Amino acid sequence: MPNLRDKMARYGFESNDDYEFQVRCLLEGPTRTLRTLNIEGDSERRKSAFATALGRALEFPHLLYLDFTEAHPPLPDVLLPPSQDEMGRAEPPIDPLDLTVSEACAQSEGEPTVLILDQLQAADFREHIRLHRFINDCFWEVRGGRYYANPRHLLLFLISESPLYHSLQKESFRVWVGRISEHQVEYRPADFGLGAAAVPLFAALAELFRALGSAPTHSEFGHILTDLQLHVRTSEHLRLCLYGRAEGIMRDALAAPALRAPLDAVVAAAATLLVAEHIELRGDC
Template sequence: MESFRQRLAEHGFVANEDHEYPVQCFLSARVDHLRCLNIEGTQGRRRTAFGHALGHTLGYEHILYHEYMPPPSPEPVRIIPDWNEEATGEPPIDPVDRVLGEACALSEGEPAVLILDRLHRAPFAEHLRLAEFIQHGLWHYGDVTLKAHHRNLLVFLISDEPLYHTLQQMSFRIWVDPEVDEPPEITPAALGLPPQAGPMLKALKEIFSDLGTAPTPLEYRRLIHDIHVNVNTLEDLRLSIFGWVEHVDRKHLMSALMRRTLERHMPVIEAYVSGTSHPTSAWPTGHDQGATP
């Protein structure tokens, strides 16, 4: 049976951590309001990717997304009255009212996920409206009141700043950034490599430790493929690391300090490559083997 982490990866969110336990807590909590998840982290759009992947992993067909935008600067408008012009109709619906309305309508008959991103950009009055919506399942705009089904709608909130207190009190928090302090154990067997790959993996782990990151098994596989097929120099290795490994600070990677680190470990990597052939077992059967430009 596939792990929860593998199922998230199938929908675009790759991580070393297994988020199954916090998601289980979120879904099993006894609440008398809409179920709300506060997705936290420091890696920008990684939180958004997690929200979308989680919705798909949980089997939700309807995933609605809204990103709050900073209010545009009003431009001066010169109005010339036209006494023959007919009265105008209703003003256009605000985007957030449109997506909340759609979420409410869908939840009446089918499960749905609503992702509200960049919430820190919204005026505080919007936070108050959302708190009322989460508490009572009612969304008001103009003369319209819409009701969401408590059992069918999940709400995911993403903000660069702490949530309004009342919103947080009704939310479960989950952290989706990689935990570099305790990276998972990466073994040759886990990557489909022979036992003699151990020293090479140890060298890579020390390089990543100095870079302050912990690659996923998929990132290790991609980098090691390059080491076998493409890497000939230290500069090649740098470019492959930057190309395949997320959360690498390019300035630090290209620094003189990291160059000394790479020079120290490069002989171990070269010794491994010179004594082995390309390990095809690291990739699933039928995986695209790439092409030469």
Template sequence: MSSLQQRMAEHGFESNEHYDYIVRCLHAAPGNDIRCLNIEGESGRRKTAFANALAHALTINHILYHDFAQAEIETAAPIVIKEDDESDARPVLPIKALDKIMSDACALSEAEPTVLILDQLQIADFKEHIRLYKFLIERQWNYNDVSFYAHRKNFFLFLIAEEPLYHSLQKHSLKVWVRSASDSIHAYQHDDFNLDADAQPVIDALNQCFRSLNVFPTQSEYYKILHDIRHHVHTASELAQSIYGWTEGLDRELLHSPALHNQLTALMPVIENYIGVEEIVELSSAPEPSIRN
């Protein structure tokens, strides 16, 4: 596990994928535009978890979040500024949530690294997409005749949408794809889980099952499955329940297909042979191992 993977896992996003390269590209993006990451992927809030974990993993000082799916909070009445001459009293429009968080992020970026995450952007009015595009190239946010400037060195914008972004906005963003489940095969070994060599046949057989399922667990997910195998699993049905229960993004129908049932049934003698010769160690009392590089 890379240090970035480890830090992201500590903040709630675990994956077998490596994102070090995309982070280097984002940091070194050419030009004077605000650096923007367009986080694409299958529908669901995993993209949100990715954005939050990545921002924390990069040790960003300020992380701000706005969800367009949340209803706009309306001000009951406009604020009125009264000047010396009462006849010159003028109304000041309430600040929209997007304007407030954009101006806050700009101000914070003047001194320290700041990430602004804008989620569910497909819900926003199209004119807001255009404003965001202009912000990327002009590095300033305007509303109510006030301008706020973003420090290009410190400001990062993360965009999340369930639909393609406005074309010009997309062209000025670096895209990254976040899968709902990992298909990157990691050839786990027994010592990844602090187990003896006689556990390897079980791990090898499990690896083959996951190849058939076209999904591969993260190490913590795999660890929990092995724990169940050592302490609870007695049948192929129970093994299937543990695999489904601990593995994110798994196709349940495929797991319960005749072909996979046969694979899991064939795996049971391997498990029985392992449990029969292994001096059972209480994994629940041992610390979770860290993924090896």
């Protein structure tokens, strides 16, 4: 059976880091309040990709998403009926947050549901207070009406580019999604269908990535190997390849003078291997 990391990779989020433990803590926690995940990190929209991929990997039937920076968010499937005041006057349209949370409540009554609230720093602070009440009371109030959430079915993911409101943070399990993976993977030639002749190249690549402070994922590493076979012939080629293939490598870091020797070593090792044998890459790259 594929693990959580492999499942999330299928849905667009690839990392060397394993989030099994954090997700287990979240899912196996008490359900007297809504289980809430606070997704932090230095990765900007990578956090959004993490939240979406996690919801899909958990195979929840319903995944709802609201970005507070969107000027015109899409309408949810469940629309609240228009309302009038005591004088018969039509009230303003329902806010997108009210629509989305109300739909999440309705869906959670029958089936597992994930609600992702993204870019929460753009929301009015009063909405942060309402969300705190929602987590504890398990109902969302809209113009006097209450929409109840099933705490056994509903997961709430919160993403913000600034620290969460203190009370919201206290009710959440916090997870860090970094721009680069914290877990260093030591790749071996056999992982990519190569023999012992590729050992010097893999050693040179390992030294280069240590110098960069980077940990490429399996697919990124495989793409780099392919480029070394087909295209890379100079250190400048390798710089462009690394920036193009590895999400966590910054352009400025590749220009550092201290990186010249590690880059040259990789290019030389790749050239030696190409002379020695024809490389046939196999496996999932």
